[in-house]
Amino acid sequence: MINVNVTGRGVVTALGISAKHHFNQLRSGVTGISHFQRDEQFLYAGKVHFTNQQLSKLCGVEYSDYSSRTALLGLLAAREALSNTILDSRFPAAFINGTTVGGMDLSEQYFEAKSKGQPADAALFGMHDLGANTDFIAKNLGDFQYINTISTACSSAANAIMLGAQLIQSGQYQRVLVGGTDALCKFTIEGFKSLMIYDSELCQPFDANRRGLNLGEGAAYLLLESDESIMESGNQCLAKVTGWANRNDAFHNTGTSPEGIGAQKAMQAALEIANLKPAEIDYINAHGTGTQNNDSSELAAMEAVFGTELPDFSSTKGATGHTLAASGAIEAVFSVESLLQGCAYGNFNISEPATASKALLRKAVSKDIQHVMSNSFGFGGNSTSLIFSKC
Amino acid sequence: MQKLYIHQAISISTQGFWEGFDLPELREDLEEFKAVDPDYKTVIPVMSLRRMSKITKMALMCSLTISKNTELVWDGIIVGTGLGNLADTEKFLTLISATDAGLNSPTAFTQSSHNTLSGQIALQLKNHGYNMTHVQRGFSFENALQDAILQANCGMKNILLGSADEHIPLLDTLGREMKYEERAIVQFGEGASFFQLSADVPSGIFVQDALVKMKSENQLQEIDSFVTKNKVDKKCCLLITTPDMIVDCGMDRKSLGDLVGNYMTNSGIAIHLGCAYLQREEYNHVLILNANSEAGMGLTLFGHE
Numbered sequence: 066m067i068n069v070n071v072t073g074r075g076v077v078t079a080l081g082i083s084a085k086h087h088f089n090q091l092r093s094g095v096t097g098i099s100h101f102q103r104d105e106q107f108l109y110a111g112k113v114h115f116t117n118q119q120l121s122k123l124c125g126v127e128y129s130d131y132s133s134r135t136a137l138l139g140l141l142a143a144r145e146a147l148s149n150t151i152l153d154s155r156f157p158a159a160f161i162n163g164t165t166v167g168g169m170d171l172s173e174q175y176f177e178a179k180s181k182g183q184p185a186d187a188a189l190f191g192m193h194d195l196g197a198n199t200d201f202i203a204k205n206l207g208d209f210q211y212i213n214t215i216s217t218a219c220s221s222a223a224n225a226i227m228l229g230a231q232l233i234q235s236g237q238y239q240r241v242l243v244g245g246t247d248a249l250c251k252f253t254i255e256g257f258k259s260l261m262i263y264d265s266e267l268c269q270p271f272d273a274n275r276r277g278l279n280l281g282e283g284a285a286y287l288l289l290e291s292d293e294s295i296m297e298s299g300n301q302c303l304a305k306v307t308g309w310a311n312r313n314d315a316f317h318n319t320g321t322s323p324e325g326i327g328a329q330k331a332m333q334a335a336l337e338i339a340n341l342k343p344a345e346i347d348y349i350n351a352h353g354t355g356t357q358n359n360d361s362s363e364l365a366a367m368e369a370v371f372g373t374e375l376p377d378f379s380s381t382k383g384a385t386g387h388t389l390a391a392s393g394a395i396e397a398v399f400s401v402e403s404l405l406q407g408c409a410y411g412n413f414n415i416s417e418p419a420t421a422s423k424a425l426l427r428k429a430v431s432k433d434i435q436h437v438m439s440n441s442f443g444f445g446g447n448s449t450s451l452i453f454s455k456c
Numbered sequence: 457m458q459k460l461y462i463h464q465a466i467s468i469s470t471q472g473f474w475e476g477f478d479l480p481e482l483r484e485d486l487e488e489f490k491a492v493d494p495d496y497k498t499v500i501p502v503m504s505l506r507r508m509s510k511i512t513k514m515a516l517m518c519s520l521t522i523s524k525n526t527e528l529v530w531d532g533i534i535v536g537t538g539l540g541n542l543a544d545t546e547k548f549l550t551l552i553s554a555t556d557a558g559l560n561s562p563t564a565f566t567q568s569s570h571n572t573l574s575g576q577i578a579l580q581l582k583n584h585g586y587n588m589t590h591v592q593r594g595f596s597f598e599n600a601l602q603d604a605i606l607q608a609n610c611g612m613k614n615i616l617l618g619s620a621d622e623h624i625p626l627l628d629t630l631g632r633e634m635k636y637e638e639r640a641i642v643q644f645g646e647g648a649s650f651f652q653l654s655a656d657v658p659s660g661i662f663v664q665d666a667l668v669k670m671k672s673e674n675q676l677q678e679i680d681s682f683v684t685k686n687k688v689d690k691k692c693c694l695l696i697t698t699p700d701m702i703v704d705c706g707m708d709r710k711s712l713g714d715l716v717g718n719y720m721t722n723s724g725i726a727i728h729l730g731c732a733y734l735q736r737e738e739y740n741h742v743l744i745l746n747a748n749s750e751a752g753m754g755l756t757l758f759g760h761e
Contacts, residue, residue, distance in 0.1 A: 216590075217588065313586075313587040447571055
């Protein structure tokens with residue numbers, strides 16, 4: 066059996082840049098969500114504190130009005146994921162990117178100009194198609210023999226990681242860069258507001274009185290390598306991807322079933338692939354968006370899979386906001402740090418827990434961690450569960 | 457690779473509603489390339505139909521008709537789309553640019569997600585299996601097919617594979633603003649194609665090999681080495697290309713552009729067309745050349761037993 070080794074990781078969110086920095090912020094209980102102003106509206110969001118000009122500079126690319134924020138965030142995180150690793154070698158590499166909004170920030174500018182009767186620039190649509198964002202990141206990184214974009218709503222990056230793991234395990238590729246990216250844009254902010262699930266206050270995942278989610282933005286990537294590839298590159302194994310599963314809830318286009326059928330099936334199947342018993346999971350980084358619907362069905366699903374002995378779990382979306390397509394990759398990086406540093410993160414902003422279980426962590430806990438599960442669920446019933454294990 | 461058998465194919469395009477491998481005569485004199493609207497009510501509940509955009513209706517019509525013809529429960533539903541639900545995206549963009557902070561209807565937003573197609577199929581069929589959406593420009597369908605091959609290698613048996621893209625008038629407007637040639641704009645097409653694939657139950661037609669190259673310097677050379685590797689007799693192989701191919705490569709050729717128009721996932725319907733030729737045993741092999749991308753190429757080879 067070929068191991069799926071994680072040898073590089075990079076992340077950018079409202080908390081800042083780099084995996085190490087994120088770990089320190091999460092352990093200290095710092096949140097990146099803050100006041101955000103847009104079109105005379107004030108709301109809470111996890112905004113990355115750099116303009117597109119600054120992001121371009123940080124990524125080492127020339128600023129252009131036609132580069133999407135999603136692509137710039139992605140490139141920044143991907144560069145970090147590859148920074149201490151060797152990619153140029155005799156092994157062809159693959160790149161799988163998850164995104165849902167792509168260049169929507171630019172498409173919005175076209176529509177806004179049109180609605181005001183002003184001349185609109187059609188070239189702003191150059192990155193509307195999601196694959197264009199992936200291609201932008203890829204061409205600034207190097208040569209990839211296989212390039213793909215996954216768009217399964219909020220489970221996009223988790224599915225990109227899963228597909229990458231399968232490409233490695235099947236022997237098709239030795240090196241695969243996987244992850245996802247999504248920028249904040251009016252489209253998604255207005256979208257979640259129209260669904261009445263955008264919390265006007267700070268979001269409270271897994272709180273009994275939770276009101277909804279705060280959106281965030283960001284990107285994260287993992288470099289996955291086979292054993293053979295590690296021998297050649299000398300890159301250090303940080304963690305292993307040992308379990309993965311993609312299932313569908315098949316209940317409602319946007320809502321999840323009360324018992325979290327899709328989530329249950331995904332968690333169970335991921336445990337089977339990893340050949341682990343539920344009790345062997347030391348920490349679950351839950352999807353935990355802060356909406357009534359998600360958190361109650363995720364809790365029900367975890368109880369169905371793990372019984373009364375729930376492993377320690379928490380949602381880190383109180384720190385980053387819900388970063389949609391990127392969330393699965395951002396939380397995968399958090400899971401890898403959790404294994405490396407021996408720390409399960411605390412949930413944010415709980416005043417009255419949604420469960421009596423002590424497994425819901427209100428503060429970070431230091432302990433030995435062998436296996437972490439990371440959940441990602443999305444519109445369209447898409448439910449994906451990943452398991453990361455110590456090397 | 458192991459063979460992946462094709463048991464059913466259903467497509468919607470400007471050529472009509474194609475069910476099965478016996479196809480009606482192709483119309484080669486088409487001047488516009490909007491897909492026909494079959495009687496969606498036969499498989500889509502009327503209540504849901506009203507709010508659905510054309511891409512969703514086309515994808516459901518194909519996938520639900522295939523599912524109706526079989527008792528199988530899909531282990532995986534895999535969809536490729538280049539641009540996704542354009543009509544709903546445009547609708548919501550218009551809504552939010554017109555009203556600054558008003559309360560908007562969420563319908564267009566929730567339906568604009570690229571995975572609406574695979575999600576709706578799962579929802580209508582109450583299918584809890586593997587569910588994936590690939591969105592990689594001109595290679596969206598090829599990447600979905602590659603995923604199906606990978607999943608079959610990982611033990612998946614029954615797979616519903618499909619692709620869909622829709623046309624909206626905004627594309628024509630953008631094309632004109634970008635100074636595209638009028639002929640190219642007229643050829644903007646749309647359509648959907650879905651297939652029942654099996655890794656273990658044989659049928660007459662199968663996928664023999666598939667290759668996607670993100671960069672290819674010499675298209676002819678790539679084709680030659682691909683057919684040689686697969687021991688294909690060029691005289692008995694039909695080449696179906698997405699746009700017109702100028703250079704001769706020693707095989708009979710058909711171009712999709714004049715038949716169904718150009719859209720990012722039209723290599724899906726190329727496969728359906730290929731199945732028809734293989735069914736009639738006019739050729740031993742059909743090779744699909746996807747040249748939708750400027751830099752790369754996709755090659756998919758089919759054979760019959």
